[in-house]
Amino acid sequence: MLKISNLKASIDNKEILKGFSMEVKPGEVHAIMGPNGTGKSTLANIITGRDNYDISEGSIHFLDENLLELDPDERARLGIFLAFQYPVEIPGVTTTNFMKAAINERRKHHGEEPMKAGDFLKMMKEKMKLVDIDQKFMSRSLNEGFSGGEKKRNEIFQMAMLEPKLAILDETDSGLDIDALKIVSNGVNQLRNKDNAFIVITHYQRLLDYIVPDFVHVMYDGRIVKSGDKELAKELEAKGYDWIKEEIGV
Amino acid sequence: MTTTSADKFEEAFSKLKKSESSIEAKSFRRFQKMGIPNRKSEAYKYSNLSYFKNLKPDTSGNIPHKLPDYFKHDYLKDKNLLVTVNGIFAESLSQFAEDEDGIHISCMCDARKEFRDIVEAKYNTTSSDHPDAFSEMNTAFAHCGIFVYAQRNAQAKKPIVMLHLAYKQDAGSIACQRNLIVLEQNSEVEIIEDYINLDEEEAFNINHFSEYFVEKDARLKVNVYQEESNKVHFIGNKFFELSERSNLKVTAVNFQGKFVRNNFRVILNGEHAEATVNGVFINENEDHTDSRILIKHNAAHCESFQTFKGILDDKSTGVFNGKVYVAEGAQKTNAFQSNKNILMSEEAVINTKPELEIYADDVKCSHGATCGQLDENAIFYAQTRGIPRDKAKKLIVFAFAQEVIQAIDNQDFKNFMERRLVHNLGLAEYSTHETVQSGIKQ
Numbered sequence: 001m002l003k004i005s006n007l008k009a010s011i012d013n014k015e016i017l018k019g020f021s022m023e024v025k026p027g028e029v030h031a032i033m034g035p036n037g038t039g040k041s042t043l044a045n046i047i048t049g050r051d052n053y054d055i056s057e058g059s060i061h062f063l064d065e066n067l068l069e070l071d072p073d074e075r076a077r078l079g080i081f082l083a084f085q086y087p088v089e090i091p092g093v094t095t096t097n098f099m100k101a102a103i104n105e106r107r108k109h110h111g112e113e114p115m116k117a118g119d120f121l122k123m124m125k126e127k128m129k130l131v132d133i134d135q136k137f138m139s140r141s142l143n144e145g146f147s148g149g150e151k152k153r154n155e156i157f158q159m160a161m162l163e164p165k166l167a168i169l170d171e172t173d174s175g176l177d178i179d180a181l182k183i184v185s186n187g188v189n190q191l192r193n194k195d196n197a198f199i200v201i202t203h204y205q206r207l208l209d210y211i212v213p214d215f216v217h218v219m220y221d222g223r224i225v226k227s228g229d230k231e232l233a234k235e236l237e238a239k240g241y242d243w244i245k246e247e248i249g250v
Numbered sequence: 251m252t253t254t255s256a257d258k259f260e261e262a263f264s265k266l267k268k269s270e271s272s273i274e275a276k277s278f279r280r281f282q283k284m285g286i287p288n289r290k291s292e293a294y295k296y297s298n299l300s301y302f303k304n305l306k307p308d309t310s311g312n313i314p315h316k317l318p319d320y321f322k323h324d325y326l327k328d329k330n331l332l333v334t335v336n337g338i339f340a341e342s343l344s345q346f347a348e349d350e351d352g353i354h355i356s357c358m359c360d361a362r363k364e365f366r367d368i369v370e371a372k373y374n375t376t377s378s379d380h381p382d383a384f385s386e387m388n389t390a391f392a393h394c395g396i397f398v399y400a401q402r403n404a405q406a407k408k409p410i411v412m413l414h415l416a417y418k419q420d421a422g423s424i425a426c427q428r429n430l431i432v433l434e435q436n437s438e439v440e441i442i443e444d445y446i447n448l449d450e451e452e453a454f455n456i457n458h459f460s461e462y463f464v465e466k467d468a469r470l471k472v473n474v475y476q477e478e479s480n481k482v483h484f485i486g487n488k489f490f491e492l493s494e495r496s497n498l499k500v501t502a503v504n505f506q507g508k509f510v511r512n513n514f515r516v517i518l519n520g521e522h523a524e525a526t527v528n529g530v531f532i533n534e535n536e537d538h539t540d541s542r543i544l545i546k547h548n549a550a551h552c553e554s555f556q557t558f559k560g561i562l563d564d565k566s567t568g569v570f571n572g573k574v575y576v577a578e579g580a581q582k583t584n585a586f587q588s589n590k591n592i593l594m595s596e597e598a599v600i601n602t603k604p605e606l607e608i609y610a611d612d613v614k615c616s617h618g619a620t621c622g623q624l625d626e627n628a629i630f631y632a633q634t635r636g637i638p639r640d641k642a643k644k645l646i647v648f649a650f651a652q653e654v655i656q657a658i659d660n661q662d663f664k665n666f667m668e669r670r671l672v673h674n675l676g677l678a679e680y681s682t683h684e685t686v687q688s689g690i691k692q
Binding site: 006011048050072073075076077080081082084087088089090091092093096097099101102106109140144160162 | 627633634637639656677
């Protein structure tokens with residue numbers, strides 16, 4: 001589904017990704033862990049198409065399409081979704097309107113008619129339940145004045161609405177209390193199926209107790225330095241990252 | 251020998267046969283002396299008026315037989331609808347809803363007979379402090395406009411809608427449209443003013459001048475909507491005088507116009523009066539919009555609020571000049587002013603000039619002006635949801651303009667403005683309204 005090969009990317013002449021490779025197949029959940037500043041968020045940005053990076057080498061393919069040639073919205077309509085670490089506030093645009101725009105763009109892409117208002121509202125209600133969002137948020141400006149937890153739940157709500165094939169969760173657990181973490185994880189788990197895949201970027205093993213990954217990768221200095229299963233996450237939690245650094249000799 | 255514009259105005263004025271002692275003649279002489287302002291005039295520093303130098307007063311008197319169907323907006327239903335055509339009140343096109351106690355609506359000509367004392371006491375009394383060539387021109391050449399008079403304690407339940415139409419003007423002429431609105435003590439009126447030209451291919455030129463008197467405890471709302479063609483040159487002067495504890499709220503929405511100059515002047519003459527003047531405009535192509543606001547705090551304990559937003563694309567230009575003046579003794583004044591602009595192209599230009607002039611020492615005044623590009627983070631965020639970049643930008647512009655539109659109190663009018671905004675930005679498919687009603691320009 002997703003194949004990243006030897007990706008090298010820099011911003012302002014500073015190389016962030018230094019030969020990053022990974023492959024994700026349908027039905028899989030990959031966790032990417034690692035200390036701050038190792039390029040985890042950069043990776044998420046590059047997969048989704050943020051354009052302020054220079055890509056000097058490597059490739060990203062998604063469903064046989066060369067992602068690097070596509071605009072962020074084209075990638076989204078192919079089925080890629082990013083749950084932001086810091087969701088953006090857009091004053092004046094309600095969550096309802098925003099989602100309606102997003103859904104109808106996707107439908108247009110697939111040659112379908114815009115969704116009927118009744119069906120849309122029904123779908124909204126259903127998905128709101130999934131992450132326990134109050135209806136009043138839907139008519140409020142997108143993310144404006146939302147608490148950290150509300151913003152993260154809103155990201156998962158949007159993910160549920162758009163039903164992506166590949167969802168990237170960029171530190172969705174940061175700033176969440178344990179209840180919100182459970183709600184968010186539960187939402188994600190209900191959306192998991194054999195046809196979609198997740199990349200979960202996180203600092204902590206805590207989230208992975210709830211969203212159980214098939215693979216855990218440790219990212220350091222712009223590439224994956226160690227991969228394993230969920231036990232690796234537990235080991236990291238117990239021992240920190242230093243032993244990995246030692247193991248790879250830095 | 252060529253005929254100059256001044257000659258044309260002189261000739262037209264002599265045909266009106268006004269006595270030299272009349273208000274009209276006095277204004278005309280002042281106008282003659284001032285001439286059309288040039289850029290050396292501070293008030294018009296960023297607006298080129300040379301176009302207006304070649305015009306003459308419109309005397310066409312053309313009135314269409316009926317209003318086009320597209321005026322069947324919900325916000326007009328069951329309302330008092332007053333239509334002027336090139337500044338002339340057109341009774342045949344107007345509709346009067348059932349009478350409301352103490353609310354008098356008529357043309358200016360009838361008002362001069364029926365409410366002579368009021369007209370004489372108020373008419374053309376707001377402009378003497380700050381002479382303006384266009385308001386003087388207007389007074390000299392104004393046709394029979396609209397008169398609204400709310401008697402003491404009268405409350406208009408329905409908004410009064412004014413449609414100011416431009417229609418088959420004389421070539422190269424400017425029509426002078428004039429209103430007088432008087433709210434007596436503790437009365438309440440809401441006005442919607444809609445400027446429309448009936449032929450988008452024709453060039454129209456309008457000189458509009460309205461005077462509004464809001465007496466003790468009275469409450470006035472004025473919603474102004476301009477969506478004229480890109481061939482319209484418009485100069486509007488709206489002067490307001492507020493007495494004690496009166497309240498004014500003006501919202502000016504401008505979606506199109508080749509040249510639009512709006513001059514709002516609010517004089518707070520009584521203590522505890524409050525004025526809000528909000529505006530939003532969208533400029534494209536080579537449109538030019540110039541908003542000039544003066545709020546003058548002459549009395550203590552008054553409050554004023556200004557929120558103006560501009561969206562400029564292509565090679566369009568805009569001017570915001572908002573001034574708050576606090577007179578000596580106007581203590582405890584609270585004045586707020588905000589001007590925000592989005593430049594959507596490299597070639598668009600905004601000149602913004604917030605001004606404070608304060609002669610009292612116990613006041614709270616704040617002002618701020620910003621201009622910038624759209625937030626790239628927000629655009630990217632929308633794109634990651636599958637919304638194309640162009641639409642994402644429009645969605646953000648929509649949201650930017652919404653702050654002003656959402657502050658409109660009249661629900662019908664607010665909905666209508668929202669639909670126009672959606673339509674103009676090409677976001678109809680995103681609208682939460684099930685069907686986007688056909689608007690004026692369809």
